[in-house]
Amino acid sequence: MAMLVVDGIELPDPSGMTWGLQDVSADDAGRVQDDNDTMYKNRTSQKRKLSLSWNNPDPQKAALILQAFNPEYFMVIYPDVLTGGSETREFYCGDRTAPFKMWTVNKKRYSSVAFDIIER
Known part of the structure; x- marks a missing residue:
């Protein structure tokens, strides 16, 4: 099984993944x-x-990744x-970047x- 499954789609394993826990205060x-x-x-x-x-993703891999995280909210197994x-939680996505390297x-x-994706 892939490291990340988004709305049922197995994605390529990320090169980097940092887990964080944020407290929400009253x-x-x-x-x-x-x-x-x-x-x-x-x-x-x-x-x-x-x-x-x-x-270093090629255009097809970049599109696959970005399209998986494009809905307003999505379920992620991670x-x-x-x-x-392994947990399944609902997330939303922050700003996305994809600097060009070679064209x-x-x-x-x-x-x-x-x-970043943040739990809803």
């Missing part, structure tokens, strides 16, 4: 003016963030560091395709 979170300037985080939930990149197993008659490549 509106009333923050420091209070007391003797210790105590912080009240008031965590309401935690959300995963995956930073993904693929190095290895989760916190649970130690000659017989050789077309991007330096990378990279973006």
Whole structure:
């Protein structure tokens, strides 16, 4: 099985993947003016963030990757560091980049395709 499955489509394994966990705090979170300037985080939930990149994809591979992550929301099966197993969660995509590396008659490549996906 591929490292990433998006809406049922197995994708090429990324060249780089960084797992992150973000805390979501309540509106009333923050420091209070007391003797210790105590912080009240008031965590309401935690959300995963995956930073993904693929190095040197050709146009077809880049298109396959970008099209898989193009819907507003999508389901992803991925290895989760916190649970130690495979997880299925709903994500959305941040800004995507694909810098051009080489664009000659017989050789077309991007330096990378990279973006973050954030749990909904």
